[in-house]
Every structure is written in C-alpha cells, then in structure tokens.
Amino acid sequence: MSSSSEPTGQPAWAAVPADWPRTEAEATAVQERLRGGVDASSAAILPGDPGLMVGVDVAYDDERDLVAAAAVALDARGLARVAQATAVGRVSFPYVPGLLAFREIPTVLAALDRLGHTPDLVVCDGYGLAHPRRFGLASHLGVITGLPTIGVAKSPFVFRHDSPGPRRGDASPLWDGTQEVGRALRTQPGVKPVFVSVGHRMTLDVACAHALHLSPRYRLPETTRAADAACRRALAALAREHG
C-alpha cells in the first residue's frame, strides 16, 4: 500500500499488453478489425448536460523510453477540476502517423483506470474518424472502453480544409473526398483553429459544441490543457526520482 500526500497521487504503472502490436502491419490490421465498432449515430452527452469531461494526454521521454499519461476530470458545468490520475510506462510503439493510438493507449488506459470516476466524455489529443482508416486515437479509445470520445487536434492531418471564419465558433469542414470527417473550429477569435472529429458515441455537430464549451478562454479545451500539464509534471517527477 502507498499513501499519497501528493494532490495528484502516485502514478500507476502501465504494462504494455503481451499481445500488443509490434509492427505496422499488425497495428493496421487491429484498426481494420475494430473500426466497425465506432458509433457516430448519436451523441451520448450534450453540452449543458451535467457530467464529467475527462481530458487525456501523454508526454514522452524517448531517451529513457518512458511515457506518462494523465486523465483529468472536470465538472461539465463550470469546468472545475474534480479528479485526476496519472500513469507511467514504457513506450509501446514508435511514432507512425496514423498509428498514434498504439503509442498512447496502454498508458492512457491505466490513467483512466486510476481516475476512479466514469467519464461522460473523453477528450483526446488527436483525431477520431478524420483518419486514413477512419479509426484514429479517439475512436480507438472509445471502442476499447465503450466511452463517448472526441478528438481535438492542434494541427491538420491528412484532410484538406478551408480556413474557417474569424469568429469564435466559426468552422469549416475537413473533407475526405465529398465526406465531412471533421471540422476546423475557431475556438478563439484571431487564433488558429483546432481540428475536431468524432471519436465514439458522438456526432460531429455535438463534438464541436463540446469543444467550444470546453474552450471558454484559450485555443485548446481546458481538459486538454489540464491533462497536458499533469502528464508533463508526472514525467518530470519520474525523471527527478530516478536518473
């Protein structure tokens, strides 16, 4: 047993599953197998509903082959912090565009387990359906956990888009041919847009509304900002303890 005087608690250790994909071919096969499980037909939670909005993010120390993940729960009404948890582990996959989930998910799952609350929405750093195989990180995490998820990415990936209007809330589609798979969304006036896509149990309109609601002051959602800070702190603490 361990006592925690830290407000955040000690990080959980995240083991990489023995059957985790090791090659790109194995990883893409997993995506092809799971992608049918995505539900984008309706939104499990609406902005304004009570509930817990959970941001997840990951920080890396490739030198030491370490990952730290954080899950931070904010009250949907008022965005006050309710709980947070962190986890650390070994890097489970190299960075390959399109296969980000295999790098982040084991540690993120450990942090979510440790949270002690069931999220009503998980906000991921990256993409969901706006992905080469329609199964980015947010969708993958959603299908594995069964939780509603959205992706909010900081930079464009594979799909083209026009610049959204200058006002907060202005958006323009991310096109995969003639299909809208995501949206470039202006969360703050005069600031670069973010890129929103559905993860699981969510629609694009509602995903954008959540992203906007979660970003009252800065470009990025408060969930993402909180999770980013928390996983960086966890990684720094880990490097401090060891060498």
Place this chain on the structure above:
DNA sequence: GCGACAG
C-alpha cells in the same frame, strides 16, 4: 519513386 504526415 518522393514528399507529407495527429503526437
């Protein structure tokens, strides 16, 4: 074949 390419 070459470049681009979430984090």
Place this chain on the structure above:
DNA sequence: ATCTTGTCGC
C-alpha cells in the same frame, strides 16, 4: 512529441 531565446502583452 521535444528541443530552445527572445519577445510581445495582460
């Protein structure tokens, strides 16, 4: 992601 100096602004 991470590395990094200064700079502009509240």
